Amino acid sequence: xxxxxxxxxxxxxxxxxxxxxxGKMTLIKTLTASNSSTLSFVDGAASVVLDDTxxxxxxxxxxxxxxxxxxAFTFNVSIDAGSNYNVAKTTTFFRTYHFEADDGDxxxxxxxxxxxxxxxxxxxxxxxxSASDESCCGELSLYDPSNTTFVKHFMSNTSxxxxxxxxxxxxxxxxxxxxxxxVQFKMDSGTFDGVIKLYGVA
Numbered sequence: 785x786x787x788x789x790x791x792x793x794x795x796x797x798x799x800x801x802x803x804x805x806x807g808k809m810t811l812i813k814t815l816t817a818s819n820s821s822t823l824s825f826v827d828g829a830a831s832v833v834l835d836d837t838x839x840x841x842x843x844x845x846x847x848x849x850x851x852x853x854x855x856a857f858t859f860n861v862s863i864d865a866g867s868n869y870n871v872a873k874t875t876t877f878f879r880t881y882h883f884e885a886d887d888g889d890x891x892x893x894x895x896x897x898x899x900x901x902x903x904x905x906x907x908x909x910x911x912x913x914s915a916s917d918e919s920c921c922g923e924l925s926l927y928d929p930s931n932t933t934f935v936k937h938f939m940s941n942t943s944x945x946x947x948x949x950x951x952x953x954x955x956x957x958x959x960x961x962x963x964x965x966x967v968q969f970k971m972d973s974g975t976f977d978g979v980i981k982l983y984g985v986a
Contacts, residue, residue, distance in 0.1 A: 815982075
């Protein structure tokens with residue numbers, strides 16, 4: 785169905801004239817962590833596609849659960865098929881929370897979780913709980929990773945339970961014009977359980 789205003793087609797089959805994608809998400813790979821140190825998605829390995837097949841990719845996090853309290857769920861990217869995860873990144877990070885006891889809430893920019901051309905792993909969600917019924921869910925989007933002209937943008941949004949509801953928002957870019965061909969996830973300490981699904985967006 786099209787939406788037409790004053791003779792101009794604004795929406796046609798789901799597409800906005802501004803260029804919002806009309807395609808669907810295609811599941812590429814599901815990895816399951818079970819007391820795992822890392823999960824890695826490497827283009828061309830184990831049926832993973834992370835190239836110019838899609839302009840953008842989305843990683844979905846389902847019940848990510850660390851083995852110790854107050855650890856961070858993190859990621860990094862590679863330009864050499866996973867031999868090294870050390871690409872320089874500049875990021876920004878903010879969070880909201882509201883405690884179950886209604887004794888604390890905030891919306892804060894968290895500079896301590898930023899990177900400024902740092903090559904280390906970037907926090908996606910901080911202060912995870914190891915309680916058996918608490919976990920982190922959310923997603924990370926990576927845009928045009930195989931492009932060799934521009935830097936690589938990414939952003940994430942996650943929800944977690946730690947004596948209340950926490951939402952963490954992160955965005956930034958990998959400062960490289962080389963193709964990003966691998967992404968790795970891990971806790972900043974210890975192991976984790978959970979599921980990560982990789983989708984391509986047509």
